[in-house]
Amino acid sequence: DTAVSQTPKYLVTQMGNDKSIKCEQNLGHDTMYWYKQDSKKFLKIMFSYNNKELIINETVPNRFSPKSPDKAHLNLHINSLELGDSAVYFCASKSDFSYEQYFGPGTRLTVT
Amino acid sequence: QKEVEQDPGPLSVPEGAIVSLNCTYSNSAFQYFMWYRQYSRKGPELLMYTYSSGNKEDGRFTAQVDKSSKYISLFIRDSQPSDSATYLCAMKKGLTGGGNKLTFGTGTQLKVEL
Numbered sequence: 001d002t003a004v005s006q007t008p009k010y011l012v013t014q015m016g017n018d019k020s021i022k023c024e025q026n027l028g029h030d031t032m033y034w035y036k037q038d039s040k041k042f043l044k045i046m047f048s049y050n051n052k053e054l055i056i057n058e059t060v061p062n063r064f065s066p067k068s069p070d071k072a073h074l075n076l077h078i079n080s081l082e083l084g085d086s087a088v089y090f091c092a093s094k095s096d097f098s099y100e101q102y103f104g105p106g107t108r109l110t111v112t
Numbered sequence: 113q114k115e116v117e118q119d120p121g122p123l124s125v126p127e128g129a130i131v132s133l134n135c136t137y138s139n140s141a142f143q144y145f146m147w148y149r150q151y152s153r154k155g156p157e158l159l160m161y162t163y164s165s166g167n168k169e170d171g172r173f174t175a176q177v178d179k180s181s182k183y184i185s186l187f188i189r190d191s192q193p194s195d196s197a198t199y200l201c202a203m204k205k206g207l208t209g210g211g212n213k214l215t216f217g218t219g220t221q222l223k224v225e226l
Binding site: 004044048055090092101106 | 154157161207213215219
């Protein structure tokens with residue numbers, strides 16, 4: 001009964017490839033997020049969706065495109081992967097009536 | 113310079129010690145302050161949440177916010193080996209829209225030794 005789940009957990013790929021990471025939450029939350037955590041543990045928000053509507057879009061290369069097919073899902077597609085994209089990507093969700101964000105287990109992306 | 117600064121550590125303490133973790137920030141618009149704990153290879157989990165200045169206590173954990181100094185702290189009493197993790201401070205300006213965006217510190221790695 002995982003609250004926020006991500007697939008895959010690990011992703012190793014070559015430069016130039018296109019890849020997707022999927023996120024699902026079964027908490028009934030309204031807002032979902034994508035974060036990037038670099039090798040120094042710095043966690044930075046990338047995108048946020050509320051009820052399938054994009055509300056936060058940080059300064060992220062447009063090779064990154066989020067998609068929210070419904071309230072429970074937020075996917076991240078990355079085109080033309082670069083070495084600097086190597087990081088752990090976390091999905092999170094939050095209810096509109098609460099302050100707490102619930103994080104998924106992370107997807108460790110390695111670009112070679 | 114980052115909006116939120118946090119000493120990355122690592123910080124190593126003996127079991128039972130009182131731990132003090134701190135963050136400073138530059139943007140006075142931050143109103144809501146949080147501490148997250150992140151175990152190795154896991155997602156962050158919320159530990160403490162405070163609004164504006166003041167103290168909040170929850171078991172062995174106390175969060176302190178001093179908005180005049182732009183300084184927040186997390187104290188852990190009677191530290192346990194299970195407290196070994198990375199502690200991330202986080203803050204945001206509001207509750208809706210773009211203000212609801214969390215800005216994180218870089219995290220402090222804590223190790224509590226037997």
